[in-house]
Amino acid sequence: MEAVAGRTGLDEVPGFTKECSDGTTDPARRAPARPPHPAARRRRRARSPRPRELREPRRRERRDPAQVLAPALRRRRPHHGRPRRPRQRGQPHVRRHPDRAHLGSAVLHEARHGLGGGRAPDLAIIHAARLPGYAPGGLLDPWDLDLLAEFGVRREDFGDRVWESGTFDGDVYSIALDSHPFILFYNTDHAAAAGLMEGDRMRQPTSPDDFLDMVTAMKEASGGSGLSYGYVNDGAQMWRLWYTLYLQQGGVMELPIGGEARIDDEPAVEAFRFIQQLVDPSRGVPNADIQTALAEFISGDSGMLLSGVWELPSLQAAGLPIDAMPIPNLYGTPAAYADSHAFVLPHQNDVDEDARREVYRFVAEILKDSFDWAGAGHVPAYLPVTEDPAYADLLPQANYAAVAEIINYDPPAWFTGSGSDFQSLFAENLQPVLLAGADPQAGIDRFRAALDELLGKPNPV
Incomplete structure (x- = not known):
């Protein structure tokens, strides 16, 4: 503290007394009664720069590219003094x-x-x-x-x-x-060991129960989890799977501005009942986030992974024997989430x-x-x-x-879409259904009430 004070000009303030390490003050170190001329202070600062911990950051905070x-x-303007980016190949006319x-x-x-x-x-x-x-x-x-x-x-x-x-x-x-849908990745070696391959691809399940049996078989073949699904504190991951299964049952969601949200209770609850079975400890890790799920699948300790197509480069870089397919049609209506x-x-x-x-x-x-x-x-x-x-x-x-x-985007409203508070609101009201086995219907009712409140507000733009 003493060293910092000495370099920041505090000893130039009239009446300022530095405190010694024993808690006493040293009169000989008392600051002068009159401060020096401002020009002298500026010269002193130039010779003695402020300590790093007190300096203002000079560079703008980096934003997350993900x-x-x-x-x-x-409007973008070129930054003087910085090297220009090369022009796009094939578009010499574009900067x-x-x-x-x-x-x-x-x-x-x-x-x-x-x-x-x-x-x-x-x-x-x-x-x-x-x-x-x-x-x-x-x-x-x-x-x-x-x-x-x-x-x-x-x-x-x-x-x-x-x-x-x-x-x-x-x-x-x-x-x-592009479109970037939510899909199913699978380890072809584990699928072959589980007897699930038909030719060079994994067979399609015929029902929700059949898919659960496939996950169980994958668990036995992998020696770890049958399926990896990360959703904890991730409303987007929760929403993508739930909305896919909801739509496969013919569920409809409507968000009329100024009106009331429509969510069909029966398919909404059934979708959660099914996901609860997927994350049951008998089939995989019940409370994984996306990083845990990815690490488990990449390490070969899981047979399947539910996530977005954007994970493919990481999976391929790990050298896994993988393939991928759309989310299986388990309820009769082909549907998948995407943006x-x-x-x-x-x-x-x-x-x-x-x-x-x-x-x-x-x-x-x-x-x-x-x-x-x-x-x-x-x-x-x-x-x-x-x-x-x-x-x-x-x-x-x-x-x-x-x-x-067969892709489906979020139901249209000013507050929906990727990265929106809508998906966070979904997790806020419904994550306990998967984490703690809470009642799905009660969670859906809370989510519907929260949507009704948003529908009563105007678009901020």
């Missing part, structure tokens, strides 16, 4: 000044301020399920489909569900780059038509070159890529690409 799918909508922001309410706040100050960028990327929160407030401009067609991208180049995710009030506000990374045009009051035309060119070229993006596990939205014969050799991606035909 949560980055919607940039702060503000990028990328920025990133967290998902959720923070990006909405930054977006409003960026647009209000006339600093909107030429292009941004969001999760498609967040579109109902952006489009109504005038934050985005609709896409000109005729101009997009000039660069070889048309409506028929996309699946119905992917394309519809980008529409609002009859206009197209987002163009999907999409999608290109949007931030609203600009004064559009530079030449720059906007280059944006269309850039997006078209990215879509046509999205085969490489499939390497990250994502399913390219541009059908000419997935229908190319070369895609059939991309494994295991080709084995679950058809899931794009």
Whole structure:
């Protein structure tokens, strides 16, 4: 404390007395009655810099790249003195000044301020399920489909569900780059030992009970868990599986603004009853988070893993004998949860038509070159890529690409979508059902009441 005080100018304050280690004060060390001239103080500071622990941080806090799918909508300017990023291969006419922001309410706040100050960028990327929160407030401009067609991208180049995710009030506000569904990974060695393989792929279960039997067989073959599923403190993971099983039973969820939420009780409760059996200790770890589930599967101590396609690179890097498939249709209605990374045009009051035309060119070229993006596990939205014969050799991606035909996005509302508080609200009310065996119906009732409260509030943008 004494050393810090001496270097921060406290001994120059009139009447200041330093305290010695024994608790007494030393009159000989009392500060002078009059402070030095301000210029002298500035010179002294220049010679004796402030200690590191008291300095203001000079660099902006780094943001988590894993949560980055919607940039702060503000104009990018090149940073002087820093090396420029190389231009995108194949687009010599494009210079990028990328920025990133967290998902959720923070990006909405930054977006409003960026647009209000006339600093909107030429292009941004969001999760498609967040579109109902952006489009109504005038934050985005609709896409000109005729101009997009000039660069070889048309409506028929996309699946119905992917394309519809980008529409609002009859206009197209987002163009999907991909879909990233929630799927089932499995260890082919364990599946073979459990007698579950048919040819080079695992067989499809015929019912919920049949799938539970498959998980039990995988547990015996792996010597660890039959299935790994991380959900603790992760509303997104809980929601993705529950919503898939809910929709497979024909469940409908509607969120009319100003009205009351519709959740069908019977399929809602049944989906939780089934997940409770999946996480029973007789089949796997009952209270795992996503990192625990990944570590267990990567180590070979589990037969199956429920998670998103974005985990594929990590699983492949571990050298596992893995394959993947859509979540099995256990209740009769093909359905899977997914979201999409999608290109949007931030609203600009004064559009530079030449720059906007280059944006269309850039997006078209990215879509046509999205085969490489499939390497990250994502399913390219541009059908000419997935229908190319070369895609059939991309494994295991080709084995679950058809899931794009049955994907379902979050029910549309201004507060839903990836990274939203909606998924956190789901976990807040329903995690005890899986962790402690709480009554699913009571949790659904609480969740419905919380949604009704949100539905009574206006869209903040």
